[in-house]
Amino acid sequence: MKHNRIIAAIATAGIFLSACGGSGMNAQSGEESGGRSASLDGAQDGGTLHVLTFQEGASTLDPQRVYTGAELGAWGSTFTRTLTSYQPVAGEDGTNLVADMATDLGTASDDLKTWTFTLRDGLTWEDGSEVTCADIAYGVSRTFAAEVTAGEGPLYALSYLNIPEGDSDFGSAYPGPWLADEEQQALFDAAVQCDGQNITFNLQVPVADFNYTVGLLAFAPVPKDKDTADQYGLAPFSNGPFRVESYEEGVELVLVRNENWNADSDPVRKPLLDEIIWQFGVDEAVIDERMLADAGEDKNTIVYGGILPENLQTVFGDDSLKDRRTDGFDGFVSYTMFNVETVNCLEVRQAVWLALDREALRTAAGGPFTGEFATSFVAPLLAADYEPAKLVDGLNEDGTANVEAAIAMMEKAKEACPDLHARTTGEGLRFDHPDSATWQKNIAIWIDSLGAAGIKIIDNPIEPSKYYSSINGDRGDLMRAGWAADWANASTVIPELFSKDGGFNYHNNEGDPAFAAFQTKVDEAKAETDRSKQSKLWKELNQYVMDQVWSIPGSATKSQNLVGSNVRGAYQWKPFGWYNLGAIGLAG
Amino acid sequence: MFYFIARRSFFAVILLFVVSIFTFWIFSALPADPAALTCGKNCRPEVIEANRIRLGYDKPFIEQYGSYMKGIFVGRTYGEDESGVHCAAPSLGYSYDRHECVSSLVAKTLPVTASIAFGAFVLWMVFGIALGTLAALRRGKWPDHFATVFSVIGISFPSFFLGLLSVLFFVIWTKILPFPNYVGITENPFEWFTALILPWSVLALLSASTYIRLTRNGILEVMNEEFVRLGIAKGLPRKKLIVKYVLRAALTPIATIAGIDLAFLLGGAIVTESVFNLPGLGKLTIAAVVNSDLPILVATTLISALFIVVANAFVDIMYGFLDPRVRTK
Numbered sequence: 001m002k003h004n005r006i007i008a009a010i011a012t013a014g015i016f017l018s019a020c021g022g023s024g025m026n027a028q029s030g031e032e033s034g035g036r037s038a039s040l041d042g043a044q045d046g047g048t049l050h051v052l053t054f055q056e057g058a059s060t061l062d063p064q065r066v067y068t069g070a071e072l073g074a075w076g077s078t079f080t081r082t083l084t085s086y087q088p089v090a091g092e093d094g095t096n097l098v099a100d101m102a103t104d105l106g107t108a109s110d111d112l113k114t115w116t117f118t119l120r121d122g123l124t125w126e127d128g129s130e131v132t133c134a135d136i137a138y139g140v141s142r143t144f145a146a147e148v149t150a151g152e153g154p155l156y157a158l159s160y161l162n163i164p165e166g167d168s169d170f171g172s173a174y175p176g177p178w179l180a181d182e183e184q185q186a187l188f189d190a191a192v193q194c195d196g197q198n199i200t201f202n203l204q205v206p207v208a209d210f211n212y213t214v215g216l217l218a219f220a221p222v223p224k225d226k227d228t229a230d231q232y233g234l235a236p237f238s239n240g241p242f243r244v245e246s247y248e249e250g251v252e253l254v255l256v257r258n259e260n261w262n263a264d265s266d267p268v269r270k271p272l273l274d275e276i277i278w279q280f281g282v283d284e285a286v287i288d289e290r291m292l293a294d295a296g297e298d299k300n301t302i303v304y305g306g307i308l309p310e311n312l313q314t315v316f317g318d319d320s321l322k323d324r325r326t327d328g329f330d331g332f333v334s335y336t337m338f339n340v341e342t343v344n345c346l347e348v349r350q351a352v353w354l355a356l357d358r359e360a361l362r363t364a365a366g367g368p369f370t371g372e373f374a375t376s377f378v379a380p381l382l383a384a385d386y387e388p389a390k391l392v393d394g395l396n397e398d399g400t401a402n403v404e405a406a407i408a409m410m411e412k413a414k415e416a417c418p419d420l421h422a423r424t425t426g427e428g429l430r431f432d433h434p435d436s437a438t439w440q441k442n443i444a445i446w447i448d449s450l451g452a453a454g455i456k457i458i459d460n461p462i463e464p465s466k467y468y469s470s471i472n473g474d475r476g477d478l479m480r481a482g483w484a485a486d487w488a489n490a491s492t493v494i495p496e497l498f499s500k501d502g503g504f505n506y507h508n509n510e511g512d513p514a515f516a517a518f519q520t521k522v523d524e525a526k527a528e529t530d531r532s533k534q535s536k537l538w539k540e541l542n543q544y545v546m547d548q549v550w551s552i553p554g555s556a557t558k559s560q561n562l563v564g565s566n567v568r569g570a571y572q573w574k575p576f577g578w579y580n581l582g583a584i585g586l587a588g
Numbered sequence: 589m590f591y592f593i594a595r596r597s598f599f600a601v602i603l604l605f606v607v608s609i610f611t612f613w614i615f616s617a618l619p620a621d622p623a624a625l626t627c628g629k630n631c632r633p634e635v636i637e638a639n640r641i642r643l644g645y646d647k648p649f650i651e652q653y654g655s656y657m658k659g660i661f662v663g664r665t666y667g668e669d670e671s672g673v674h675c676a677a678p679s680l681g682y683s684y685d686r687h688e689c690v691s692s693l694v695a696k697t698l699p700v701t702a703s704i705a706f707g708a709f710v711l712w713m714v715f716g717i718a719l720g721t722l723a724a725l726r727r728g729k730w731p732d733h734f735a736t737v738f739s740v741i742g743i744s745f746p747s748f749f750l751g752l753l754s755v756l757f758f759v760i761w762t763k764i765l766p767f768p769n770y771v772g773i774t775e776n777p778f779e780w781f782t783a784l785i786l787p788w789s790v791l792a793l794l795s796a797s798t799y800i801r802l803t804r805n806g807i808l809e810v811m812n813e814e815f816v817r818l819g820i821a822k823g824l825p826r827k828k829l830i831v832k833y834v835l836r837a838a839l840t841p842i843a844t845i846a847g848i849d850l851a852f853l854l855g856g857a858i859v860t861e862s863v864f865n866l867p868g869l870g871k872l873t874i875a876a877v878v879n880s881d882l883p884i885l886v887a888t889t890l891i892s893a894l895f896i897v898v899a900n901a902f903v904d905i906m907y908g909f910l911d912p913r914v915r916t917k
Contacts, residue, residue: 056875
């Protein structure tokens with residue numbers, strides 16, 4: 001999921017629970033849930049909620065293109081319903097999957113390659129017409145249209161549905177609804193079948209948690225006659241309790257109550273508000289001042305985008321704001337990938353990790369409020385699958401470099417892999433990163449801290465828009481990245497980042513002697529239907545990856561927010577790392 | 589005179605043509621790949637190439653420029669299948685970031701910028717000329733000192749600082765004004781006015797400083813001209829002398845600069861629009877910079893250039909009317 005469009009380089013979607021336990025952060029940063037503002041105490045029906053953001057617009061309102069955790073939750077809770085969703089509560093229970101448009105969580109065949117869902121009665125669009133199985137199938141088909149979705153949204157439909165490979169821009173035999181001929185359309189219709197109220201997905205691989213997959217908005221319905229292709233995101237058709245009245249990037253998004261939403265068909269959403277108005281492009285300094293002043297309609301306001309670093313002390317040093325502020329993980333983990341094919345020596349990879357001054361990198365980013373040193377590639381929000389891993393021996397807990405240990409490890413590397421050792425200390429390792437202001441600072445820290453252990457870095461900044469397409473082809477020895485789970489299961493983390501079919505695996509690790517055992521266990525975990533057993537496997541696999549040092553974990557990132565004093569029900573919805581927008585109410 | 593206007597207009601068109609080629613070239617030469625920018629994280633090389641073709645970025649530069657110019661006059665369609673998008677003339681490109689035709693975006697944002705620019709222009713001209721005139725006529729006395737201090741303050745403070753300060757004072761602390769929330773003048777004139785009063789004031793404060801000094805110096809200079817001394821010697825009433833002769837002569841060069849300043853502002857008051865969150869051309873431009881939205885950047889740069897070139901030509905032509913010597917040069 002994308003963090004936002006400015007740092008779109010970071011990858012994927014949703015998120016999950018906090019079980020981080022002892023945090024090791026300083027006195028300024030600690031998890032806070034929002035106090036009174038997180039509960040619905042005193043909330044009344046009606047009112048207008050304002051959302052202020054410095055962003056010029058939403059990343060998109062198009063369900064098949066949206067891939068930002070907060071927006072997945074915000075649009076899903078207001079105007080785009082899916083077959084399944086998450087329990088709308090604070091805390092760990094918020095990661096529980098619940099039936100939404102479907103009557104239950106779906107039925108899988110024994111081989112986990114066929115999933116069937118039954119639609120509830122009374123599902124309606126904003127014009128009162130019925131939401132049909134065909135609408136869902138059509139919505140899913142849009143993912144295949146590269147000329148429309150442009151690879152912006154998640155591509156699970158492409159990797160899971162039983163449609164052969166072909167010569168479409170996405171490498172599928174089905175090019176999407178606009179370009180497909182009858183024969184190609186038949187391939188899709190065979191993979192996604194409608195039978196009355198039943199919709200059946202035929203998969204090419206076993207997927208134990210496909211009912212989580214269909215909770216992504218990429219599997220949401222779209223009425224074909226309302227589809228405006230690339231421009232659908234400007235005016236999406238609603239099947240939820242709110243509808244889009246107007247959307248103008250750089251100005252505002254106005255959501256009003258959808259009078260044709262059938263509450264009886266929706267066991268998930270309990271809307272209170274009349275209207276939600278997003279105001280885009282507000283200066284961040286002005287937002288903070290307005291939220292602190294808490295006057296007029298700003299009492300009914302939340303913020304999308306956090307608090308400026310210079311105001312964090314003010315907000316978290318003032319106890320009177322305790323009922324209005326939150327501080328918590330946003331679900332992302334940043335990390336640095338090794339190209340295991342070129343850095344094919346464990347000792348060198350361990351030495352790089354030991355020599356890296358992670359504390360300096362965190363300080364450069366803004367200090368402990370920005371996050372904690374990651375001890376897993378799975379974010380702490382993903383409670384069920386999260387467990388701090390045992391890190392490399394000698395790694396300093398305070399994040400500073402252990403130069404002596406790194407030098408000692410390089411001595412071992414000299415014996416184990418003399419050629420790579422010579423290149424590492426001579427020519428150097430090439431580090432690919434987006435050419436951003438942040439990374440211009442970070443790379444200097446990398447060069448300095450690794451240089452103290454005799455490891456040389458060749459800086460390779462890449463124009464940000466070309467970063468991922470660039471490392472898709474020509475990969476350096478090291479590459480930066482970030483990731484969050486697409487749904488409440490590490491199946492969207494460990495396999496995606498490290499396995500053979502992973503959509504975001506840039507490690508070139510298939511040739512590593514340790515890979516075969518890893519892949520076997522990943523396949524086992526993916527097919528495991530017992531969730532507790534599956535969690536155990538993910539934790540073991542995370543430890544395995546950590547032991548192989550295919551990547552160096554960076555930070556489990558955090559965000560802070562302040563809401564107006566009338567706002568109620570603004571709890572952090574764990575699957576999305578932001579509020580459950582549609583459930584917010586106002587007091588007074 | 590007709591020959592002068594025709595010649596000046598012809599050169600303005602040539603200049604616009606050169607500016608458009610240069611602008612188009614400079615953005616096409618940037619390292620950012622506009623086709624890659626249309627793609628998300630899952631952007632395979634095939635998708636980038638398909639988008640390159642759809643947007644016409646696979647064509648040689650001259651062909652791209654030709655298609656762009658043709659689109660301005662006859663419109664343009666992006667994509668060939670049913671999912672394609674048609675942008676009617678005058679097409680200024682299609683923003684794959686905002687999923688809208690750039691001309692639609694310009695049509696939405698230009699009225700906002702024009703509202704800001706013309707309002708601020710009137711304020712700073714009236715205030716700047718009035719205070720500058722007062723300072724000149726009361727030279728060495730308190731109005732002159734006040735005007736000098738005012739000018740120094742206005743010139744010294746950057747617009748973002750004054751903008752934020754005014755928001756903090758008038759909106760957040762004293763709550764005298766609501767936070768600027770632009771609505772069209774035809775939609776709600778009062779809200780339109782209240783949304784713009786702060787931006788107008790900030791821009792006027794900054795620009796008036798320059799005009800105070802220019803007016804003051806211009807008047808003092810003209811006051812020393814022989815024709816003024818003659819008027820005084822002949823017993824012409826002071827008011828008539830100042831208004832009819834001194835101001836008229838002193839303000840001619842100021843009008844020239846004012847025309848260019850207004851044109852410059854019409855291209856987008858980037859900082860002011862950002863601070864006050866006014867969805868104008870400047871804010872559209874800055875968002876395009878942040879998102880590397882090249883079609884919007886090309887269009888807004890061309891529009892800004894158009895305003896400047898037209899204003900220059902207009903001022904030159906007006907000069908021709910005011911000063912016959914210009915026509916004969």
